[in-house]
């Protein structure tokens with residue numbers, strides 16, 4: 027859930043992730059016209075961590091952290107790109123200098139990104155004891171974001187397979203019936219027999 031700390035994944039419902047992270051949801055207005063905070067509900071979307079884009083920019087050296095809801099669909103390489111980006115931070119090669127406040131990442135277009143490296147080995151612990159390597163976390167975040175962008179992906183593929191099987195069967199039957207019905211017309215011969 028680290029991805030939610032610094033940016034929104036606005037399309038994901040609380041029920042998909044458990045409500046534990048949705049503690050203070052802004053709601054209102056109440057009977058007196060005042061906005062108030064309430065505990066999260068299963069039907070809440072993840073709240074945006076910043077009240078507006080300007081606040082987000084000013085907290086991130088002027089760079090706007092994008093909403094990650096559909097990021098895997100919005101970038102070539104999808105989840106592979108996210109994984110590479112998260113694990114790809116390194117020193118700039120000789121001759122390349124990066125402006126103050128930016129970080130070198132060869133996977134980002136232009137090479138200089140406004141997001142600092144977020145994942146390091148052991149920055150968190152897995153409850154099941156999985157070694158918390160940066161690449162393990164990057165993989166988990168990437169597949170989570172892939173799921174967030176296309177939660178219906180697997181169902182869609184299964185449905186497409188069923189549809190293809192159905193349509194190929196229907197097509198064969200239709201083709202057979204068409205040939206059968208047209209056979210009379212296709213095989214007829216019109217001949218002129220002059221009167222004797």
Ligand code: HEM
Pocket residue numbers: 028029030031032086089090091092094097101108111112134135138139140141142144145167
């Ligand atoms: C594991 C958690 C995170 C993930 C998966 C993630 C992912 C991303 C992705 C995919 C981009 C867009 C790159 C592109 O446009 O191709 C991005 C940009 C950005 N992220 Fe993150 N991020 C994470 C954590 C953070 C954190 C903790 C911060 C802030 C402290 C942050 C700040 C930013 C900023 C400012 C940008 C815009 C960079 C620019 O346009 O130069 N990110 N992030």
